[in-house]
Amino acid sequence: MTKGLSIFELGDPILRQQAAPVEDIQDPGLQLFIDRLLHTLLEKNGVGIAAPQVGVSRRLIIVASRPNLRYPSAPSMEPEVMINPRVMETSNDRVRGWEGCLSIPGIRGEVPRHRTIVVEYLDRSGQLQQRDYEEFVARIFQHEFDHLEGKVFLDRLESVQDIMTDREFLRRFEGG
Numbered sequence: 299m300t301k302g303l304s305i306f307e308l309g310d311p312i313l314r315q316q317a318a319p320v321e322d323i324q325d326p327g328l329q330l331f332i333d334r335l336l337h338t339l340l341e342k343n344g345v346g347i348a349a350p351q352v353g354v355s356r357r358l359i360i361v362a363s364r365p366n367l368r369y370p371s372a373p374s375m376e377p378e379v380m381i382n383p384r385v386m387e388t389s390n391d392r393v394r395g396w397e398g399c400l401s402i403p404g405i406r407g408e409v410p411r412h413r414t415i416v417v418e419y420l421d422r423s424g425q426l427q428q429r430d431y432e433e434f435v436a437r438i439f440q441h442e443f444d445h446l447e448g449k450v451f452l453d454r455l456e457s458v459q460d461i462m463t464d465r466e467f468l469r470r471f472e473g474g
């Protein structure tokens with residue numbers, strides 16, 4: 299039985315550090331960590347998570363959009379485990395959209411992000427992968443990648459007026 303990991307929240311210095319590259323993908327400890335991180339993401343109704351959010355300052359993220367209680371209108375995809383991800387291209391056009399973060403419970407912010415993005419990463423078997431993402435999934439990637447650079451979505455806001463509570467967000471946009 300896989301156990302969930304605890305989430306580190308805003309104020310913990312690890313969320314403000316630049317994460318170090320993953321070196322040994324075959325390490326059984328790393329593979330177990332990936333399973334636990336996937337489990338944690340599902341358990342917490344996230345659509346993405348980054349290793350520093352569970353106290354591991356390594357360049358590993360999971361992007362896993364799907365409709366759930368926190369994001370009822372998210373598109374569905376198979377979870378992608380991305381090790382040492384790199385941004386290859388970004389669109390010049392940016393779109394604003396609402397984001398939350400497991401490390402910043404209770405609030406959402408409307409954040410501008412590149413509309414499309416091309417990324418490269420190593421999957422959990424060590425194979426190099428390239429993906430093109432757009433819209434909400436591109437947004438998730440950019441949000442999680444920021445965690446590896448010690449940034450959170452609050453740093454990307456154009457104005458503090460672009461924040462609302464989770465409850466207000468769900469009431470207003472999702473009929474919750």
Ligand code: NI
Pocket residue numbers: 398399400401441442445
């Ligand atoms: Ni986050």
